[in-house]
Amino acid sequence: MQYPTTPCLSKYIKHYLVFDIPSNGQKRYRHFSNGHNGIVLTLKKEEFVSINSKTTLPETFVFKQISDNQDFYISGATSIVIVLFQPFGLYNLTGIPANHFVSDFEDSSLIFGKEILKLKNQLQSSSNSNEVINHLNSFFTHKIKSNNPLINPFLSNSIQLVHNKKGDISVNDLCAQIGVTERKMQRMFSKQIGVSPKKFICNIRLHHFLSLLRNEKGFLSLTNLSLQAGYYDQAHLIKEFKKIVGFAPSKYQKTKRLAVNLIEF
CATH class of the missing domain: 2.60.120.1030 (Clp1, DNA binding domain)
Structure with missing residues (x-):
C-alpha cells in the first residue's frame, strides 16, 4: 500500500x-x-x-x-x-x-x-x-x-519540465529551456540522479505510457496509446519497453504487480 x-x-x-x-x-x-x-x-x-x-x-x-x-x-x-x-x-x-x-x-x-x-x-x-x-x-x-540540504534549482526545474512534458522532450530542448549546456546537464544528472538526462526522459515517457495503459478502457489500440505517449509508432514503444522492462507490454499486462515497476512473474 x-x-x-x-x-x-x-x-x-x-x-x-x-x-x-x-x-x-x-x-x-x-x-x-x-x-x-x-x-x-x-x-x-x-x-x-x-x-x-x-x-x-x-x-x-x-x-x-x-x-x-x-x-x-x-x-x-x-x-x-x-x-x-x-x-x-x-x-x-x-x-x-x-x-x-x-x-x-x-x-x-x-x-x-x-x-x-x-x-x-x-x-x-x-x-x-x-x-x-x-x-x-x-x-x-x-x-x-x-x-540542511540544498536543491539545485537547474536540476529541480529540469525534472519538473520533463514531468510536465511527460517525457516527450529531447535533451537539446531541455537544455535550451533550462538555460544550461548539455555538458552541465549531463554532469548534474550523473552526480545527483545517477542516470543520463536521456535515460531519465525515457523512463518518464515509459511510465506515462503505463499510466495511459492502466486507465485505458479498451477503446484505444496499442498504436494509438504509443502515439499519445510520445513514441514514433508502436514498434518504437515495444523496443523501448522491452529494453527497460524486459518483455512486451502484452506480457506486462498479465503480470501480478506489487507496484507499477515491481512485478511477480
Whole structure:
C-alpha cells in the first residue's frame, strides 16, 4: 500500500510503500527503472536474493537508479517497507554522489550508519502502518534538519519540465529551456540522479505510457496509446519497453504487480 510523506519531506521523498508478502514458497520478482532510487527495509528475516548478481541482499539496502531491470526472489513470508526518493532525494539527504555507488544495491548501514538499523527495529516493533509511517517521517525529518540540504534549482526545474512534458522532450530542448549546456546537464544528472538526462526522459515517457495503459478502457489500440505517449509508432514503444522492462507490454499486462515497476512473474 502507498502512503504519502509530510509536506516538508515531499521535496526529497516521493512516497512510502508497505507490502506483506505471504508464504507461498519462493517467489520471483522484477524491478524496473522508474526515475527513482530508494531504500528497502525487510521487517521479517527471509532470504532476499538478487538473481542478477547472485548475492543475498542485506535486510535493509539502498537501490540506485538502474538502466533497465533487476530480478530477485524472496523465500517465505515477509513484510517490506520501501522509501521511494525523489530523483535527487538520496543525494540531498546523504551528500553522496549517485555515480559513486558501485553496485545496484548497497547496504543501508554503510550510507546511513547504525541509525538505519535502529529505524528498522522501530518498524519491526510497530503495531500498525501508521506507526511505521510516523517512524519514517521522524527519521528523515531529523536527517534534513541535520544536513540542511540544498536543491539545485537547474536540476529541480529540469525534472519538473520533463514531468510536465511527460517525457516527450529531447535533451537539446531541455537544455535550451533550462538555460544550461548539455555538458552541465549531463554532469548534474550523473552526480545527483545517477542516470543520463536521456535515460531519465525515457523512463518518464515509459511510465506515462503505463499510466495511459492502466486507465485505458479498451477503446484505444496499442498504436494509438504509443502515439499519445510520445513514441514514433508502436514498434518504437515495444523496443523501448522491452529494453527497460524486459518483455512486451502484452506480457506486462498479465503480470501480478506489487507496484507499477515491481512485478511477480
